[in-house]
Amino acid sequence: MSSPATAAFSDLDPLSTHSPTVTSLAAPDSALVTAAQLPQKSWTIEDSEKLYRIQGWGEPYFSINAAGHVTVSPKGDRGGSLDLCDLVESLKQRNLALPLLIRFSDILEDRIERLNSCFARAIARYNYKNVYRGVFPVKCNQHRQLIEDLVRFGQPHHFGLEAGSKPELMIALATLKNPGALLICNGYKDREYIETAILAQRLGQTSVIVLEQIEEVGLAIAASKALGIKPILGVRAKLTTKGVGRWGGSTGDRAKFGLTIPEIIRAVGELEKAGMLGCLQLLHFHIGSQISSISVIKDAIREASHIYVELAKLGANMNYLDVGGGLGVDYDGSKTNF
Missing domain, CATH: 3.20.20.10 (Alanine racemase)
Incomplete structure (x- = not known):
């Protein structure tokens, strides 16, 4: 019978930027699990909206479109909108270097x-x-x-x-x-x-x-x-x-x-x-x-x-x-x- 599992972090350097390797000390045949092998949930546009609370502080002027880009509506819900990503790309094609300050x-x-x-x-x-x-x-x-x-x-x-x-x-x-x-x-x-x-x-x-x-x-x-x-x-x-x-x-x-x-x-x-x-x-x-x-x-x-x-x-x-x-x-x- 295997002994109760105890988790330990190996080579845990507080200054390291790498994810620590998690090992199990329970049994010799335990599998080695790394952070990269853990199931990852794909990030969605809804996750971005929830994280940055754009609806809370940005309505009706800022939002996220279906492509995941931030859009701006200078007239709020009474006018059209601009895709900021497309706008920046357009400005770069005019040989304007980043960073840019855009005023609406x-x-x-x-x-x-x-x-x-x-x-x-x-x-x-x-x-x-x-x-x-x-x-x-x-x-x-x-x-x-x-x-x-x-x-x-x-x-x-x-x-x-x-x-x-x-x-x-x-x-x-x-x-x-x-x-x-x-x-x-x-x-x-x-x-x-x-x-x-x-x-x-x-x-x-x-x-x-x-x-x-x-x-x-x-x-x-x-x-x-x-x-x-x-x-x-x-x-x-x-x-x-x-x-x-x-x-x-x-x-x-x-x-x-x-x-x-x-x-x-x-x-x-x-x-x-x-x-x-x-x-x-x-x-x-x-x-x-x-x-x-x-x-x-x-x-x-x-x-x-x-x-x-x-x-x-x-x-x-x-x-x-x-x-x-x-x-x-x-x-x-x-x-x-x-």
Whole structure:
């Protein structure tokens, strides 16, 4: 009778790139089995789709065709598609060397159109009395061609830009030419940043300075008086509603950025004393990104709405509710909160 089988790896070098040989120490007549002799399951197109989750993150723009090639549909389900493998081969025949960076600006145009159409339908459905004004954060992609395309495609929708630093503000001022679009000014602000944002109004920009630290209130007041221009101001609130997802830890009343309720009241007092309370027109807040739970978004909107109404009652000329970007983007399509 053979003894119980015990498996052992022979010549198992941790730095080796070869598959180890598996031997059986059970009986002398045991067959030698190698990894290459094990039954192999042929890889299918369905396996590739499952591994790379193209349907989760790529629909309706990217997919795999019957030949196993990645295809792109720049207009989504409203236009034709291109086989990327065939496209690359065609470019190589034109003596273009790899690697190549291929941009499909039609995808950007389609996304802007879909986003604004969704808000337009919701506004009509609920008989909302105001409008939607989207802004693109320049920090997400500072490439000149993309920013210029985005501004051009967003022109009919008055799509604006958001700057989080002085260099980004310069980019926005150089490209944004639509008076109806918003230029939201976030991030760290010194006197020069604030003065530049205020002077942008003379260029026809609707620039909004979002105050995120209590010290910025005094800087905005001083810059306004020095330039003789009344700015459009906003405040970023720290909501008690805590977000979920990958960046949920950066939200809530312990968030790094934003003003607490006592600080907002203090800011209102300083602006009123300076005769600038009417400049306060926007309330901004963040609850993170990759949020697939609609209940979290509803709770945050409800809390922010209370603050918005109270600011209006205190005398602020409220016009904008600025919801921090990225919250509804499910990057991998898994519909999960990480």
